[in-house]
Amino acid sequence: MTQVELSRSGAARGTFQLGETVLEARNVAKSFGAVHALKGVNFEVRRGQVTTLFGENGAGKSTLMKILSGVIQPTSGEILLDGEPVRFASASDAQARGISIIHQELSLAPNLSVRDNIFMGREILGPLGVDFAEEARQTRVLMEDLEEDIDPLTPVEELRLGQQQIVEIARALSVNSRILIMDEPTSALSASEVDVLFKVIRDLKARGVAIVYISHHLEEALTITDHAVVLRDGAMTAYAKRKDIDLEWIVRHMVGENFDLGSPPTGYAMGEVALSIEEVSVPDASGADLVDRLSLQVRAGEIVCLYGLMGAGRTELLEAVAGRLALNHGRVLMEGQDVSRLSIGERIRRGLVLVPEDRQRDGLVQTMSVGENLSLASIMDFTQGLFTSRAKERTVIEEGIRQTQIKSGGGGAPIGSLSGGNQQKVVIGKMLATRPRVILLDEPSRGIDVGAKAEVFRLLAEGARRGLAVIYSTSEVNECLSVAHRILVMRKGRITAEFGPDVPKERIMAASGESMLH
Structure with missing residues (x-):
């Protein structure tokens, strides 16, 4: 292993061994009521290396990352940082200890500028208050590093989805974390933007940053990973170094043997x-x-x-x-x-219906339940005047859950409790309910x-x-x-x-x- 000198915010942090374990989950379990999202998971993150976490939606990946980054607390088990047990009181507490996360779903304030989103909650202060000029300068540097020509004062809502994802990445990079968790960072990026991000990841590795990478783009993830871990139904089912895995290995451990995405349906005549x-x-x-x-x-x-x-x-x-x-x-x-x-x-x-690209912003109402989202587009089918037929609405919801095979705690479950894949099935089910x-x-x-x-x-x-x-x-x-x-x-x-x-x-x-x- 190689010894590296790591600087953070200009301050020397001493030498360390590349590949040594910096963050570890031991026997971590998490339950949400009767749902067991994690079942005694063991997971390690190493300095200067990328550990990629694979698994289906609902396998527990995001739950584990939220625990490691202080967003939620485990039901049982322990977290070790630099070999010492630690309990993060909040995401801010974890960030103060050098752990940052880029969430799968964007958490930006659309009405604020790129600059204000990047420095929200940790503004740079000068003699007269917030030093907006320095924040703008640092934002420009981040955009240059990510090869994006985005003005720091541009409102986020005016950016396309891929550029918003770049801002989310820039915000995490601006903290100079020593452990960086990337949950689907490339889901909205173009091929050229992915290339730039991978250059940034390689630079971070060279500086000793430990990276956890989650992606459903399997071939893409294989180009950047050093270690692979597979979760299935809340449990770790496989671990291997990059040299020992390929695409077939990942898919086999995620979903089992004989898997494919289907083929064009046949056996019927197309209509007009x-x-x-x-x-x-x-x-x-x-x-x-x-x-x-x-x-x-x-x-x-x-x-x-x-x-x-x-x-x-x-x-x-x-x-x-x-x-x-x-x-x-x-x-x-x-x-x-x-x-x-x-x-x-x-x-x-x-x-004529559309399932939009951005399910969070355009496809779902976050304050509504799974059932309310499913029945929203077809509400006029069971509403007469001021009255709604709850029985008819229940039928629509139950049929939607059955048809799309949504994994949830039922129609009354909060939409935010579902995995990304199940949320997408809610959006599709909502539109299919309109026939x-x-x-x-x-x-x-x-x-x-x-x-x-x-x-x-x-x-x-x-x-x-x-x-x-x-x-x-x-x-x-x-x-x-x-x-x-x-x-x-x-x-x-x-x-x-x-x-x-x-x-x-x-x-x-x-x-x-x-x-x-x-």
């Missing part, structure tokens, strides 16, 4: 054209076209995948079709009827594990067999080759290629302007 998009253009704030006179048709029972890199126009197209963005040219037809001028609610009633004829899904697998992905694609295949027309977008080429009958590649607002389900993934990536990843 359900959705027609004719010469559609969608402008940005400056008037330039993000989607440029794009046309496509989707038939009842057909599953179409839209593939493209960040900025290709996939999200803008789907949001315009659903009524969230205005068109400056073209029209949208549902079963031959023009719906271009209808509101979002009217399009939902016509049978749509066309469903649009924008990155439906973002931030969910391979098992949850398979369940989402199973829902899409089942819907198609019942005559549902499906369009889903993805930036992961392997997901194109799962349940889609047709794969459309988008680049700079246009469709650049169309493929069947048997196309080599290299051709898909080439059509998008992408080289083979990492």
Whole structure:
């Protein structure tokens, strides 16, 4: 092992051994009522190395990380820091001891600037109060390190999702932590942004920072990890060094043998054209076209995948079709009827629904229960005047939980108690409860594990067999080759290629302007 001199905030911290254990969980268990999220887990974090934590949604990964970072307390077991037992009173207490976490779901204040989000709660003080100029200077340095041209005074709500994720990462990096936990840090990043983040991670390792990395992008995670740990149903099922593992090893220990994401549904005849998009253009704030006179048709029972890199126009197209963005040219037809001028609610009633990319902001109401979220979009089906039929609502909720196989404590459970994958299934279940004829899904697998992905694609295949027309977008080429009958590649607002389900993934990536990843 190599000895390294670590500086933090300019102060020398002495020498240490790369690879020595700095943070450890011993026999850690956590229960939420009758639900056992962790069952006696043992876990180690080493200096100057990346330990990657794999597992399905609901396996206990985020719960373990919240315990290690002081967000919640374990029910039993102990945490050791530098070999000494420790109990973190709060996340601030853990941060003061050098532990920071980048949460999977963004925790930014959208109405505040990038600068204010990064230094919130630990403002830099000068003789006259907060030194905003120094905060702005340090923010610019962080943005330069992350190769993002973002003005420190830009309100976070004006940034796209990937840039917001960069701000979340910058905030954690600004603390100069010696232990950094990254929970799905790349879920909203483009391939080039992932490359930059991995450069930052390698630099942190060289400075002796211990990193815990959680990702559902399995191949991507393999390029950065030193050790791999797999959790399943709250227990650790496997541990190995990087040299001893591959993709098959990870998936096998996560979900068992003989696993795949499915295949295009067959054995039925597709129906008539359900959705027609004719010469559609969608402008940005400056008037330039993000989607440029794009046309496509989707038939009842057909599953179409839209593939493209960040900025290709996939999200803008789907949001315009659903009524969230205005068109400056073209029209949208549902079963031959023009719906271009209808509101979002009217399009939902016509049978056209959207599952948005950002489930936290656009797909769920965080103060509502699982059941209330599931029944929200179809509330008019069991409401008459001022009265709601609780029995009918219960039927909708129970059917939604059963159909989408949501793992929860029932309809009354808080939506925040669910894993990311189960929250995504709530959003999909909510839209399916409206009995749509066309469903649009924008990155439906973002931030969910391979098992949850398979369940989402199973829902899409089942819907198609019942005559549902499906369009889903993805930036992961392997997901194109799962349940889609047709794969459309988008680049700079246009469709650049169309493929069947048997196309080599290299051709898909080439059509998008992408080289083979990492």
